[in-house]
Amino acid sequence: KAGVTQTPRYLIKTRGQQVTLSCSPISGHRSVSWYQQTPGQGLQFLFEYFSETQRNKGNFPGRFSGRQFSNSRSEMNVSTLELGDSALYLCASSWYAGPSYNEQFFGPGTRLTVL
Amino acid sequence: AQRVTQPEKLLSVFKGAPVELKCNYSYSGSPELFWYVQYSRQRLQLLLRHISRESIKGFTADLNKGETSFHLKKPFAQEEDSAMYYCALSGSGGADGLTFGKGTHLIIQP
Numbered sequence: 001k002a003g004v005t006q007t008p009r010y011l012i013k014t015r016g017q018q019v020t021l022s023c024s025p026i027s028g029h030r031s032v033s034w035y036q037q038t039p040g041q042g043l044q045f046l047f048e049y050f051s052e053t054q055r056n057k058g059n060f061p062g063r064f065s066g067r068q069f070s071n072s073r074s075e076m077n078v079s080t081l082e083l084g085d086s087a088l089y090l091c092a093s094s095w096y097a098g099p100s101y102n103e104q105f106f107g108p109g110t111r112l113t114v115l
Numbered sequence: 116a117q118r119v120t121q122p123e124k125l126l127s128v129f130k131g132a133p134v135e136l137k138c139n140y141s142y143s144g145s146p147e148l149f150w151y152v153q154y155s156r157q158r159l160q161l162l163l164r165h166i167s168r169e170s171i172k173g174f175t176a177d178l179n180k181g182e183t184s185f186h187l188k189k190p191f192a193q194e195e196d197s198a199m200y201y202c203a204l205s206g207s208g209g210a211d212g213l214t215f216g217k218g219t220h221l222i223i224q225p
Contacts, residue, residue: 003158033212043201045212056211090159098205104213106159 002026004093012113016078021110025072025093031055032074033104037088046089048099049074058106078112086114108112117142121216128192130222135179136186136187136219138176147205148178148185149213154198162187162200172196197223 005024013019025032034046045058049068066076072093078085088111092104118141121197128134140146150162163171165178165185176187185202 035212035215043213043215044216045214058212062135103161108158 006107010111023074023091029093031094031097033092035090081114125220127222134189134192138185149203150203152190192223
């Protein structure tokens with residue numbers, strides 16, 4: 001069974017631009033969560049989508065948004081990029097919503113660099 | 116607010132020696148605790164969770180609610196255990212996703 005895939009793997013943008021990252025979950029998984037990983041803050045929860053609905057959201061500004069499609073694929077968008085948005089963005093999928101009793105499988109991540 | 120603290124950024128032990136990676140948490144309710152591992156050039160993956168009470172790759176972790184700790188232990192370290200280890204917490208029925216610690220880089224020396 002194919003694992004979680006994320007595209008693109010690397011991305012370079014400039015301040016003020018916007019970016020869209022994509023995540024394809026494991027077949028059959030209906031929940032997709034997004035995390036931001038930086039050297040300073042570590043891994044931080046961004047949001048989770050389940051059955052095309054945002055189930056919950058972490059403490060990030062409104063510039064960070066996402067959506068999920070009927071095939072469970074998910075995209076996250078960051079508008080008006082700032083230098084501090086440079087990070088590894090990880091996507092994780094699972095059968096059901098929430099990490100409780102429900103293993104999350106992580107993708108390889110998208111490395112975003114903002115210049 | 117929920118928080119996970121891993122006090123050691125780096126832990127180096129010799130092969131065959133016991134290993135203990137520390138994890139302390141702050142959460143007002145009943146949390147679920149996990150250990151995730153990332154081997155070199157591989158994805159982050161679940162190692163074990165406290166509700167399973169199982170040993171994975173020789174590792175065990177016990178949830179101590181009194182000390183709010185969830186330390187990861189292995190009696191005899193192996194070179195293939197070298198990796199980044201992250202302790203994570205899920206509270207509120209998972210409503211806030213996983214809260215991760217900053218991670219501990221474990222190096223097993225031959």
